[in-house]
Amino acid sequence: MQTDRKIIHVDMDAFYASVEQHDFPELKGKPLVVGGGQYGVVAAASYEARKYGIRSAMPGKIALEKCPHLIVVKPRFHRYKEISQQIRKIFYEFTDLVEPLSLDEAYLDVTENKKGIGSAQEIARQIRTRIFEETGLTASAGISVNKFLAKVASDYRKPNGQKTIHPTQILEFMEKLPIEKFYGIGKVTANKMHELHIFTGKELKEKSLEELIRLFGKAGNYYYNVVRGIHKSEVKPHRIQKSVAVEETFWENLLDEDAVFKQLQIISDELEARLSKKEIKGKSLTLKIKYKDFTVYTRSKTQEVYFDNAQDFYETAQNLWGLRPFDKPVRLLGLSLSNLNTQEKKQISVQLKIPFEEFMR
Structure with a gap:
């Protein structure tokens, strides 16, 4: 186990909701969600809303059933991005090794x-x-010696707190940690582990590597290592870039083709702007559609020459739209460009709308 690294995971507290409560003081102390409503999905919930069992990714209709006096506000992603940039400038005052997750x-x-x-x-x-x-x-x-432990620790004393997992405390800490608190173990896997009488890191640690791989496939190797405090992934300031994508989730579902085409033009313009900054071109364009019922449809076109500008994206997107198999209200549209002209391909994912005792000296 490598114990000489010093890794910090910083996680903003209920970020989108907290921004709204900060900018609009009359919302402070009230149950609030960003996004949602009768037909949308909750993007973020204030801590006051969480007391009612409301969480991000929950259908807005269910959130309103849990809390009828819930305040629903429209996302302001330009504002969230502005503050995010302020925060990252602070990070870079301390280190250049910063890996943003969102x-x-x-x-x-x-x-x-x-x-x-x-x-x-x-x-x-x-x-x-x-x-x-x-x-x-x-x-x-x-704060700890690797990314996994730092991520687990940041959730330990939320909101507005911090937790250090010292190298001498790692094994004891991991043995006591509930399995659902392990980063990378979702609800389905946690339920499966509960069925196997694995409830804490101690019981997970009792399983052999072979048994974990048999039960969970390749992920078994990950579980075997992290419960022992082993996680070798380094902080990567530059991610491998394979595609450039722009997605937009709509406050209200799009009900007709004119509205869809208007949004596709906006997304095409944004995609061109992002590509121009990086001097990137690509030969494969993919249209992504998410419908009101959350079914997702994608269709791509690959050509011999590079797509060149927003008009190319827009016209191709119109043609791909025409290939869709059914008509339903649309809640998300996205365009992504791949098969890039970069030798070292790096991944950019731009999401406009829905859809952060001294030790180891």
Whole structure:
């Protein structure tokens, strides 16, 4: 087990909802969701809403049943992105090894840091203080020797807290950890483990590598290692880029073709803007459609020459739209470009609308 790295996972607390409560003080202390309503899906829930059992990705109709006086607000992704950029500037004051996971969370490797601070826990404290001073928002942080442990730790004292898992505490901590708290173990896998009488890391650790692989396939190797505090993945500032994608989830479902084409033009323009900044072109364009009932349909076109501009994207998207197998209200549209002209392909995923005691010195 490598114990000389210092990794921090910073996770903003109920980010979208907290931004709304900060910008509109009359919403503070009230159950609030961003997105949702009768026909949408909750993008984020305030802590007041979570007391009613409301969570992100929950259908808005169910959220309203759980809390009839729930406040539903429309997402403002331009604002969330603006604040996210402020937060990342703070990260880069401490280290260049920053791996963003989304607008509201990131890994930082502070083993060697720009300020020469020996304690990773102190760095996390300073970062959280700076975030609050500059944005008025709170963040939680996890600190340990690898990304897995830091991610688990950041969720431990939410909201507005931080947790350090010292190298000497790792094995004991992992044995006591409920299996559903393991990062990478979802509800379905957790239920399967419960059926196998695996409820904590201690019971998971009792299973041999061979048995875990037989039960869970390749993921068994991952479970075998992380329960022992082993996770070798490094903080990667630059992700491998295979495609450029722009997606937009709509506040209200699109009901007619004119509305669809209008949105496809907007998405095509945004895709061109993103590509121009990176000087990227591609030969394969994919249209993604998510319907009101959450079924997803994709269709692609690959050509010998590179797609060149927004008009190319738009006209091709119109043709791909014409191939769809049925008519239903549309809640999401997306265009992605792959088969890129870059030698070292890196992945960009741009989502406009729905759809963050001293130790190891």
